Amino acid sequence: MKRSEFIRSLGLSSGALMAFYCMGTLTSCTNEDTPLPQTNPNPNPINNGKVDFTLDLTIIANKALTGNGGFIYNGNIIIARSKSGTFVALSKVCTHEGTTVEYKPATDDFYCPNHGSRYDLNGKVTLSPASLPLKMYMTQYTDATKMLRVYES
Ligand code: FES
Known part of the structure; x- marks a missing residue:
């Protein structure tokens, strides 16, 4: 059973389902204009x-x-x-x-x-x-x- 099917089986609304997804993967819920974390942004010295x-x-x-x-x-x-x-x-x-x-x-x-x-x-x-x-x-x-x-x- 997929996670979404499991949550639906619990009777949660689509809003609650979305909140569930956002708790686990905050980046998937951010605005596309939000800059991504920059792990190696500085130039070669x-x-x-x-x-x-x-x-x-x-x-x-x-x-x-x-x-x-x-x-x-x-x-x-x-x-x-x-x-x-x-x-x-x-x-x-x-x-x-x-x-x-x-x-x-x-x-x-x-x-x-x-x-x-x-x-x-x-x-x-x-x-x-x-x-x-x-x-x-x-x-x-x-x-x-x-x-x-x-x-x-
Ligand atoms: S290596 Fe820095 S004080 Fe010894």
């Missing part, structure tokens, strides 16, 4: 051998950058929006042993969860064992279009 990409801050994957204190990763780069709203792009690879660093809004810096190294917003080491800075990239934000370019000069 490398262009012509150099980091140069532009993030669209209107898409879900980059939503963390629409408010101060959020961060995302793209390739080997961590992009954060500091507590003051400044965009910061650094290598995400800890210079100690290569663990992925995180942005910590409470302290407005970058933290390596492996051995506890910390880096400031310029990538400079503020707490060892790391001794070398994280590579820093340029950022350029256009508020009118909500586009953030990350690049190296």
Whole structure:
């Protein structure tokens, strides 16, 4: 017996039947104009051998950058929006042993969860064992279009 036949056998109305379907598969009940989730929306971070990409801050994957204190990763780069709203792009690879660093809004810096190294917003080491800075990239934000370019000069 099909699911719809089973539900009809229970005496449910067509509205109740539709609600039943929507509970299990919400996407099938959305308007066709609703954008689909974007699982890999960000561009390849490398262009012509150099980091140069532009993030669209209107898409879900980059939503963390629409408010101060959020961060995302793209390739080997961590992009954060500091507590003051400044965009910061650094290598995400800890210079100690290569663990992925995180942005910590409470302290407005970058933290390596492996051995506890910390880096400031310029990538400079503020707490060892790391001794070398994280590579820093340029950022350029256009508020009118909500586009953030990350690049190296
Ligand atoms: S790998 Fe980051 S502090 Fe050791």
